[in-house]
Amino acid sequence: AQSVTQPDIHITVSEGASLELRCNYSYGATPYLFWYVQSPGQGLQLLLKYFSGDTLVQGIKGFEAEFKRSQSSFNLRKPSVHWSDAAEYFCAVGAPAAGNKLTFGGGTRVLVKP
Amino acid sequence: GAVVSQHPSRVICKSGTSVKIECRSLDFQATTMFWYRQFPKQSLMLMATSNEGSKATYEQGVEKDKFLINHASLTLSTLTVTSAHPEDSSFYICSARSSGGDADYGYTFGSGTRLTVV
Numbered sequence: 766a767q768s769v770t771q772p773d774i775h776i777t778v779s780e781g782a783s784l785e786l787r788c789n790y791s792y793g794a795t796p797y798l799f800w801y802v803q804s805p806g807q808g809l810q811l812l813l814k815y816f817s818g819d820t821l822v823q824g825i826k827g828f829e830a831e832f833k834r835s836q837s838s839f840n841l842r843k844p845s846v847h848w849s850d851a852a853e854y855f856c857a858v859g860a861p862a863a864g865n866k867l868t869f870g871g872g873t874r875v876l877v878k879p
Numbered sequence: 880g881a882v883v884s885q886h887p888s889r890v891i892c893k894s895g896t897s898v899k900i901e902c903r904s905l906d907f908q909a910t911t912m913f914w915y916r917q918f919p920k921q922s923l924m925l926m927a928t929s930n931e932g933s934k935a936t937y938e939q940g941v942e943k944d945k946f947l948i949n950h951a952s953l954t955l956s957t958l959t960v961t962s963a964h965p966e967d968s969s970f971y972i973c974s975a976r977s978s979g980g981d982a983d984y985g986y987t988f989g990s991g992t993r994l995t996v997v
Contacts, residue, residue, distance in 0.1 A: 809988040
């Protein structure tokens with residue numbers, strides 16, 4: 766079965782600083798990987814996804830993520846955070862061999878200091 | 880882009896009553912819909928997967944008689960929490976997957992329903 770680990774529960778970053786959120790996955794085949802963002806009391810918005818091809822994926826809101834198969838990682842980055850980036854971020858792995866279910870990591874809460 | 884509408888956004892019900900939550904794909908056909916439950920400050924836990932026209936597949940530990948899922952059309956799935964109890968209070972989120980191939984392996988999420996059972 767697939768699993769996702771987000772090692773950092775909370776991250777505090779100053780506005781304008783860079784941000785990196787870690788994600789490690791376990792899956793027996795080529796994974797489909799996703800990053801979502803959730804504001805309080807809201808659903809999830811897709812930031813970016815990786816299926817195949819270029820391992821550096823560009824997403825919305827200035828985010829990017831890099832798939833590293835050797836490290837089983839799919840870390841999310843943003844060069845310069847804005848106060849509006851404060852939210853909960855979830856990494857997820859899709860499993861075509863398991864009914865296309867998404868398995869989510871525990872999430873990382875990002876706080877942005879002025 | 881793909882939009883999923885989930886209603887209601889908030890609902891308060893009395894213990895012992897039933898509550899129905901709707902999830903609609905507005906501009907695409909959702910062959911598969913997923914229902915998640917999210918406890919405060921926690922991740923999403925998959926409850927069940929529903930495919931249009933067939934019975935839902937429930938995850939281990941989820942009571943199918945308590946959480947009734949119906950996916951009668953390609954644009955609508957419903958989750959009914961029967962005989963609700965305070966411990967059922969939670970945030971419920973649906974997700975719909977379009978019928979595209981690998982190039983469209985996308986999931987669109989509803990905005991969630993906050994259920995409070997009193």
